[in-house]
Amino acid sequence: MTDIVVTKETIWRAAGTYGATLSSKSSLLEEARMFLTTYAQLGDTTEASKELVDTVLPQRSRETRTTIVGILRMRLVRWNPPTWVLEDLVSFAYDSNPDTLRVALLLHTARQDRVLYDFTQEVIVPRWYSRNYKIMRSDVQGFLDKAQEDHPEILKWSFATREKLSRNALTVLRDGKLLKGEAQKHIVSPHVPTQVARHLVRLLLAEGIAEEDVAQHPDWGLWLWDEEQARKAIAMVTTQEQVEWRTA
Secondary structure (H helix, E strand, O other), X not given: OOOOOOXXXXXXXXXXXXXXXXXXXXXXXXXXXXXXXXXXXXXXXXXXXXXXXXXXXXXXXXXXXXXXXXXXXXXHOOOOOOHHHHHHHHHHHHOOOHXXXXXXXXXXXHHOOHHHHHHHHHHXXXXXXXXXXXXXXXXXXXXXXXXXXXXXXXXXXXXXXXXXXXXXXXXXXXXXXOEEOOOOEEEOOOOOOHHHHHHHHHHHHHOOOXXXXXXXXXXXXXXXXXXXXXXXXXXXXXXXXXXXXXXX
């Protein structure tokens, strides 16, 4: 992993106030796949965005297509990722296992949305370890109620906005394989392919996380992984890279 560059400006996750972005759209899985494959063809995120709005996306309304592209850009490119991040995501988009892209998009969507990230860390993860697997929209509402003291911006959101956000947050987690079920949802542990675990390791190192601290980082909790699972994945990634280096 010697190609990783860390700078003082390497801040690749949302910070500051809570936003209600999830009240607009949920996971946009297929749209994200289209964006990534179009980017792979054109080699430029701006051109790919224009192509999606003009010709690729199937939605009839240009306004809707523009909104979707704006959300995709926020999740995938607004934070100015280096080329290797997008190359990884493109490879996930072309992977024969559709869950590869799903768990990677869950990671990036949560890292760019503080509401989703904090809800997962403060509600989903504790429920998983207490074996209380049932999850409902009211759990998201309860989380928002408690968060209002630290995030008064929530008070400005309408009832309809909060309802849509709650519904879409659970949809993102379900599409990311962290939940299963329709009317009633339950927390499950997703299968995370080795290449996606490697992607997270590279992200954390590039953000300046010390190598000895990577396994303890809370981002692993987005997949319900504990430190032991993270260490095993890191060891597997390291072994794989040693093999690739020897055979190169």
